[in-house]
Amino acid sequence: MLSIKGLKVKLEDEDKQILKGVDLEIESGTVHAIMGPNGSGKSTLSYVLSGKDGYEVTGGSAALEDVDLLEMDPEERAAAGLFLAFQYPVEIPGVGNMTFLRTAVNAQRKTRGEEEMSAAEFLKVVRARAKDLQIDAEMLKRPVNVGFSGGEKKRNEILQMAMLEPKMCILDETDSGLDVDAMKLVADGVNALRSEGRSFLVITHYQRLLDHIKPDFVHIMADGRIIKTGGPELALEVENNGYADILAEVA
């Protein structure tokens, strides 16, 4: 599904190398988690994959189902099936959440040469998905993320994911700022979307989220590289002992 080979990235404006050769293969239908200390490059990886400005790729490749991601505009990557759930979802005053969702769904369909979703059909689908995530009609009417609590913003990200039905979902610290109940709600939303044809890359600091979204593989990232890969037990090891042991072991 997602194939990252030797990916090297620096900041555009500064001479600072962030990713120093990331290798990652994600098979269709699997859930991968990336953990790592602050500043290890986890969020940069998610931004570079989704096409945010400000980064320069200096080496390596990233492909989604054999299509080169790095050459595409962000909107093309989205239409190709990539989705990033933001760590800090952006507030957009003046744009209604519903308008935003419908614009996004239909823009992707249009790019893929599919027919637009009718207003009635869209309404039906969005209501059902929103209900599962305990997002009420009021939240759908309000401007995108404006005045939303931390939990509401994250649930809204998952609602977008549910509506856009991407193939490759990247969750960037989706658990940050969530209480236990909110985390469970978000995790349930993600789990409901797990399927054969859909893969997940879950970026997190804490093992707790991985109790709810059970990963097939866990990667440890440090200083711009993936330094260790294992099963779910690796996350438990981090939770119990921190990163120091793993970093020492690799060094």
Add this chain to the structure above:
Amino acid sequence: MAEAALKQTPTDAMIASLQMPQGGWSEAARKDALSRVKTMGLPQRRDEYWKYTRPDTLVQVLPAPAALRKSDETPLFDQIDRLKIVFVDGVFDAAASDDLSLEGITIERLAEAGSDLHWARDIYGVLETRGQTPVARPLAALNTAFADDGVLIHVTGTPSKPVNIIYRRMSETADAMLHHCIKLDAGAEMTLLENGPVAARHNGVLEVEIADKAAFHHVRAQGRDHEQRAATHIFTRLGTESTFKSFTLTANGMMTRNDCIIELTGDDAAAHVAGACVGDGADFHHDDTVFITHDAVNCESRQVFKKVLRNGATGVFQGKILVKAGAQKTDGYQISQSLLLDEDSQFLAKPELEIYADDVACSHGSTSGAIDEDALFYLRSRGVPHGAATDLLTLAFLAEAVMEVEDENLREDITGRLGSWLERHAS
């Protein structure tokens, strides 16, 4: 002396080129206005409130020709049940207009109102004169003196539908001067819609007298001809517990100067004035100049102006709130914002507060900014292409001003117009 002589020259030339309609109840007001124009002189660059907007093209004798714009779009407000009054190049078009009778309202034309005891005698040029201090507005006085036509609307009740003055432009050189007067009796309520380009050059005045507990709603779209020029003035005076709400949409036009002069003279009155403007190109110049005087207790005023400027377009906002001694419990609010889509465009803002009462709340703010890059990336990451995402954010920026239009249907109409403008001017 030398300066005065210099200033008289274009004024005299303009006056000499115009013909004052003779006789009737308005004659005294017209003669008075003419003498005031002579004293004031037409605006020039050194005048304080013309610093950011060159008056040259508005005061030269002949208007610059303006190319006509063809459109196959459905006209604005077309889906709304309204009474239509049509002016073509500033000339009343009876065939295209509806029958001017409507319950709760009397409509006449300025050019036809001849009797000596007309109600409009107490408004025509009267509110305009009041609005000449402390800032002179010579183009409005010129209009009072020479206006060819206009409508006189007396609102006695609550008419069942809005009155829509529709302007059409057929000539590339027409110079129009229209003057409308509206009188709302106590408790009366009306909605006035105006849309379309008036002429190659338009000097327009609207005087509105709002009696106690009456409400006046005004939604105006100034037409989208690229080369037209217009200077408009609204003068209004509000009685106790009355309401004035005016919204203007300005898209295109080489020069649009909109003055709005509001006087709150009765307690507990509310005046809202708002504008949304979209301008593309170095030829575009748009100026909103507002002067609100609070002269009563517990009144509210609100100014919300948003401008989207690109490819070298210029926007100006000059907004003043004057709170007179004794106008306690005044609640004044003013915001002017611009979205500059490139580095060539500019927004010039001059907010002013002058307060002589001690128990008031007045706030003002002004910002200029570019498109929010984080929001743009967020939208694109969801699959919305760059252009569409920019348009969505641009509409969102304008939405706060459009929200000042109370009626949902009118609001949708305005938003639709802005959307199609953005589509036509795709970057």
